[in-house]
Amino acid sequence: MKAQNLYDKLWSAHVVRQETDGTALIYIDRHLVHEVTSPQAFEGLKLAGRKLWRTASTLAVADHNVPTTGRARGISDPVSRLQVDTLDSNCAEFGVQEFKMSDVRQGIVHVIGPEQGATLPGMTVVCGDSHTSTHGAFAALAFGIGTSEVEHVMATQCLLIKKSRAMQVVVDGALGRGVTAKDIALSVIGKIGTAGGTGYAIEFAGDTIRNLSMEGRMTLCNMAIEAGARAGMVAADDTTINYLKGRPFAPRGELWDKAVDYWRTLHSDDGAKFDQVVRLDAAQIRPQVTWGTSPEMVVAVDGRVPDPAAMGDAAKRTAAEHALQYMGLAANTPITEISIDKVFIGSCTNSRIEDLRAAAAITRGRHVAANVKLAMVVPGSGLVKQQAELEGLDKIFITAGFEWREPGCSMCLAMNDDKLEPGERCASTSNRNFEGRQGSGGRTHLVSPEMAAAAAIAGHFVDASKL
Amino acid sequence: MQKFTLLNGLVAPLDRANVDTDAIIPKQFLKSIKRSGFGPNLFDAWRYLDQGEPGRDNTKRPVNPDFVLNQPRYKGAQILLARENFGCGSSREHAPWALEDYGFRAIIAASFADIFFNNCFKNGLLPIRLAAEQVDELFKAVAAHAGYKLAIDLEQQTISAPDGKVYKFEVEEFRKHCLLNGLDDIALTLQHVNEIETYEAKHRMEQPWLFA
Numbered sequence: 001m002k003a004q005n006l007y008d009k010l011w012s013a014h015v016v017r018q019e020t021d022g023t024a025l026i027y028i029d030r031h032l033v034h035e036v037t038s039p040q041a042f043e044g045l046k047l048a049g050r051k052l053w054r055t056a057s058t059l060a061v062a063d064h065n066v067p068t069t070g071r072a073r074g075i076s077d078p079v080s081r082l083q084v085d086t087l088d089s090n091c092a093e094f095g096v097q098e099f100k101m102s103d104v105r106q107g108i109v110h111v112i113g114p115e116q117g118a119t120l121p122g123m124t125v126v127c128g129d130s131h132t133s134t135h136g137a138f139a140a141l142a143f144g145i146g147t148s149e150v151e152h153v154m155a156t157q158c159l160l161i162k163k164s165r166a167m168q169v170v171v172d173g174a175l176g177r178g179v180t181a182k183d184i185a186l187s188v189i190g191k192i193g194t195a196g197g198t199g200y201a202i203e204f205a206g207d208t209i210r211n212l213s214m215e216g217r218m219t220l221c222n223m224a225i226e227a228g229a230r231a232g233m234v235a236a237d238d239t240t241i242n243y244l245k246g247r248p249f250a251p252r253g254e255l256w257d258k259a260v261d262y263w264r265t266l267h268s269d270d271g272a273k274f275d276q277v278v279r280l281d282a283a284q285i286r287p288q289v290t291w292g293t294s295p296e297m298v299v300a301v302d303g304r305v306p307d308p309a310a311m312g313d314a315a316k317r318t319a320a321e322h323a324l325q326y327m328g329l330a331a332n333t334p335i336t337e338i339s340i341d342k343v344f345i346g347s348c349t350n351s352r353i354e355d356l357r358a359a360a361a362i363t364r365g366r367h368v369a370a371n372v373k374l375a376m377v378v379p380g381s382g383l384v385k386q387q388a389e390l391e392g393l394d395k396i397f398i399t400a401g402f403e404w405r406e407p408g409c410s411m412c413l414a415m416n417d418d419k420l421e422p423g424e425r426c427a428s429t430s431n432r433n434f435e436g437r438q439g440s441g442g443r444t445h446l447v448s449p450e451m452a453a454a455a456a457i458a459g460h461f462v463d464a465s466k467l
Numbered sequence: 468m469q470k471f472t473l474l475n476g477l478v479a480p481l482d483r484a485n486v487d488t489d490a491i492i493p494k495q496f497l498k499s500i501k502r503s504g505f506g507p508n509l510f511d512a513w514r515y516l517d518q519g520e521p522g523r524d525n526t527k528r529p530v531n532p533d534f535v536l537n538q539p540r541y542k543g544a545q546i547l548l549a550r551e552n553f554g555c556g557s558s559r560e561h562a563p564w565a566l567e568d569y570g571f572r573a574i575i576a577a578s579f580a581d582i583f584f585n586n587c588f589k590n591g592l593l594p595i596r597l598a599a600e601q602v603d604e605l606f607k608a609v610a611a612h613a614g615y616k617l618a619i620d621l622e623q624q625t626i627s628a629p630d631g632k633v634y635k636f637e638v639e640e641f642r643k644h645c646l647l648n649g650l651d652d653i654a655l656t657l658q659h660v661n662e663i664e665t666y667e668a669k670h671r672m673e674q675p676w677l678f679a
Contacts, residue, residue, distance in 0.1 A: 016666040017659055021640035025656060027666055029677050037559065039500035048653070053663075056678075065498065079498040079521050086500050122674065130558040130582055144582055146560035147502075148589035148652070156656045158663055161585075162639065194485060195552040198581055228555065230581045251676035259676045294485050315484050315550065322483070413557075415494050432556060434489045440518045 003269035006235055007166045007201045010141035010266070014124050016158055025158045029123040030140075033060040033096065033150070034109050035087040036415070037128030041151035042090040052094050053157035059118050060091050060098040063108045064415045068378050068405035071101060080416065107381020107407040110134040110348035114218065115381055117247025121236040121263040126153055131348045131431065133224040136233035137217035138240055139266035141201075143230040164230065165275035167200040168268070171208040173282035178465030180358070181216035182350060182429070182448035184208070184280070185223035186288035190298040192278060197229030200276065203268060204234050208282040214243040215354035222349045226295040226431055235267035289335050289461050290433045290446040292323030297433075299335060301451065301463045307331035326435055327443050328423065335461050338445070339371055342426040343402075343456040344438070345449055346378030347412035350429035353387050355449040359429075360393040362453035362464050368401035369459030376403040376418070378410040402456070414439045427455035469591035470649035474572050475618040476545030479536055480609045486549060487556035488583060492565040496521055505561055506568030510536065540613050548605055549576040553594075554583025563590045573619055575626070577602045588642050589652065593621060595636045621647055 004012075016025040038060070045051070052058060065080035075081040084101070091098040099106045105116065110131050113119040119135040125142035126132060128150040135142035149159055169188055189196075202224050209217065217234045224232025234240075241260055244250045251259045286300035297320070299306065308320035308331060324331065329338065345351070345359050356379060368375045377397050379385035385407055388394055394404045411418040412430035420426055420442025429452050430437075433444040447455065454464035496508045498521055507525040512518075514536060516529040530537050536544070547566065553576040554562060563586045566574070572592060577599040579587075587594045597605075608628065609615045618627040621643060626634040638646075645652065656663075671678045 017662050019641045023639065023641040025659060025663070027663070027670060036497050040502045040560075043500075043502075050653070054667075077498075083498050083500055120677070123677065128558060128560075130556065132558075144558035146558055146563075146582060146586035146589060148560060148586065152653050152656065155653050156663065157667070158656055160641075160652055160656065164581075194555055195578060195580070198552070198578060228552070228580060251679060255676040255679060259674070262674065294487075319484055413489075413494050415497065432487075432489070434487045434556060436493055436512050437489050440493070440512060 003271040003273070005166050005168070005268040005272035005274060006139060006203050006233055006266060007141070010122065010124070011163055013122065014141070023160055023162050025160055026124060027158055028126050028153050029057060030118060030125040031058045031153050032109050032113055032125065032127035032132070033058060034064060034127070034129060035062040035083045036064045037147050038090065038150055039083065039086045040147050041154060042094065044151040045154055050155045052096070052154050055095050057157065058096045059113070060087060060096050061106055061109050061112055062087050062101060064409045064413065066101055066408040067416050068408055068410050068418055071406050104382035104386060107384065108348045108351060108409055110222065111351060111380030111384065114138065114214070115247070115383055117244050117250030120244065120250065120259070121240060121266050126159065130225045131222050133230065133232045134218050134222040134348055136221040136224070136231050137214060139233060139236035139263065141231060141233065144225065164201045165199055167197060167202045167229065167276045167278065168274040169202055169204050169278045169280070170206040171204065171280045171282050172206040173208060175208060175282045175285065178287055178450055178463065179285050180448040180450060181212055181219040183285050183288045185220050186290065186295065186298045186446065187280060187285045188278070189223065189227045189295045190288070191280065192227055194226060194294050194296045195228045197224060197227040200229045201231040201233065202227065202229040204232060205268065209234055210237065213354055214239060215352045218352065219349055223431055236263045287448060287451050287463055289451065291327065291329060291335070292320065293326055293433055293435050294323070295431070295433060295446060297323055301335050301461055303335055305329050305331055305333045305335065337460065339460040340427045340455055341373050341424040342420060343372060343375035343452050344378070344411040344426055344428040344430065345376065345452050346380070346410050347430035348380065349431045350449050351378060351380030351384065353384050355429065356384065356388045356393050357391070359449040359453040360396045362450050362467065363400045363402070363457065364396050366400055366457045368456045371459045372456055374403065375401060375456040376405055376411070378405045379407045381407050411438050413437060427452045427461065468589065468649050468651060471572065471591055471593050471621050471646045473618070473620055474545060475616060476572065477541065477543055478546045478548050478609050478615050478617055479541040479544035480548045480606050481535060482550065482606060484550040485552045485555055488554055488559050488562040489556055491554065491562040492559065493519065495519065497559060497561055502564055503568060505565035506570070509565040509569045510534070543570065545570055545572045546617055546619070547571050547574045548602070548609060549574060550602065551577045551599070553579050555580035558582045560586045560589070563587045563592050567592050575602065575605065588646060591646065591649065593619065593646060595626065597634060597636060601634055
């Protein structure tokens with residue numbers, strides 16, 4: 001049989017039927033739902049008198065609007081509250097399992113799926129959220145969809161889509177000290193650009209990826225969408241299987257053994273073809289810091305803010321000039337001389353237990369700099385929070401001057417009360433540095449958890465390994 | 468879904484690459500549980516001088532005179548001309564909802580982000596990819612002529628310019644069929660219930676743990 005890549009295998013296992021132009025109806029195994037992109041889909045079902053095709057495939061949680069402090073008082077913003085209440089009532093009406101705000105399992109949808117074992121290898125996983133690519137870390141075909149498609153999956157358990165092209169990003173070699181999966185992700189985006197992966201599904205491979213933990217692989221696949229690729233994925237191996245064993249939604253007993261046999265086939269065959277291959281040498285990757293308003297505007301921490309005047313491409317130059325103006329930065333400023341106002345450690349990119357351990361290791365015995373107005377840690381889920389508290393990480397952060405919050409999307413996109421004020425500069429472990437993303441007029445620099453913690457301590461960007 | 472067949476519309480140019488969906492419709496407006504009413508907040512942070520919030524009367528807000536859509540010559544535009552990677556970022560369908568609610572029916576750009584591109588077709592909005600040089604040519608033509616209109620014919624897959632020039636564009640056969648006829652995807656898929664059920668039964672046999 002012809003050698004297949006991982007994406008080919010996942011795709012062909014889910015094709016229900018195909019149109020003559022290649023548009024396929026593919027079957028969806030797991031549908032994750034949150035409060036922002038689902039109300040109009042539920043409303044559509046109601047108006048058409050339709051039901052969910054397979055209720056058990058659906059898992060819901062409110063994460064974007066939830067407050068990260070004073071949960072007992074509920075949600076103060078009436079508009080946010082209505083959206084969360086609407087999710088609650090829709091889930092009750094349609095019989096969908098939901099982790100409510102008071103449930104310890106509540107958290108960011110892309111953290112709780114894997115944490116519960118609701119994301120399994122070989123699955124197709126969708127959610128009305130672009131960072132659904134995260135779940136590809138488990139050798140699943142996972143991607144974000146719009147609200148019309150959310151309704152389509154609810155009603156038919158299928159999606160109408162065309163197969164993407166396949167890209168392989170190969171990273172080999174040992175990562176330097178203090179260099180993380182986040183730095184790999186930002187380096188890839190810096191190399192291929194935010195549209196470099198448009199039209200592709202990306203498989204991350206190579207021994208550097210093999211050596212990453214599941215948390216690291218999730219961080220990497222999470223940012224595939226920032227490179228333009230709807231889906232990112234990593235082959236299944238012992239790391240994947242060990243992570244899933246015993247999780248609440250994972251199979252048990254004989255079914256587990258049968259599943260594992262299948263999961264072990266979920267890798268690209270030797271000699272499998274890709275439409276494009278990109279290679280990176282892990283040893284060359286330095287801790288990354290974004291300087292602009294697109295994730296591709298990124299340099300190493302020991303670098304400088306680039307000079308638009310030195311850019312040959314006119315469109316790039318204009319974009320860089322715009323970005324520097326918005327960011328309030330001068331060309332050629334050393335990255336380590338950029339001081340910050342706020343620090344955000346959290347988001348579906350970097351809020352898992354390993355991320356918090358890494359940030360705590362930098363923070364231990366140190367204190368947040370006087371010029372930093374707010375440094376906050378927002379765990380990805382109630383269970384991550386619980387585990388961190390068991391390990392005493394909360395004490396380390398609080399003693400150092402960080403705020404220790406309740407789980408949710410929080411200041412990654414500032415739909416709740418956690419936001420930047422105009423002009424404020426933030427070291428953030430999130431995924432998007434777009435204009436206004438963390439609050440109108442706010443200035444975001446994307447970094448790893450280690451680098452965010454180090455910036456909080458120093459009051460400016462600094463190589464965490466040299467702190 | 469509303470049909471798309473022919474459109475002869477005024478063109479507005481948005482000369483920026485990588486316009487993300489956060490810029491198209493900022494997050495505070497995503498709290499709505501409705502599908503409509505996003506038009507007044509399209510490009511909110513660029514369009515107004517103050518900070519927009521849901522529920523505010525947008526007609527009383529100070530507008531940014533420098534923003535292209537606020538220029539009188541582009542009032543009533545139905546075609547948005549844009550640069551590379553338009554619609555990148557979040558999957559929010561509120562972005563095409565806002566564009567459509569504002570009055571746009573088509574977007575011409577050098578490239579689009581995948582999810583946004585897909586979402587447009589679900590809402591009777593036609594995204595058209597042209598070569599970067601052709602897009603450049605159109606930006607120059609729009610700047611040079613007030614009231615610049617283009618005629619889009621989806622059936623023929625052509626854009627006709629006032630100078631007689633015709634641009635051909637590609638569109639997937641299936642999407643074209645749905646848009647020309649205003650077809651509802653769900654009703655279409657439900658015509659294949661038997662095939663879905665057959666697949667599901669086979670899938671359940673092969674991977675029973677997914678149905679446990």
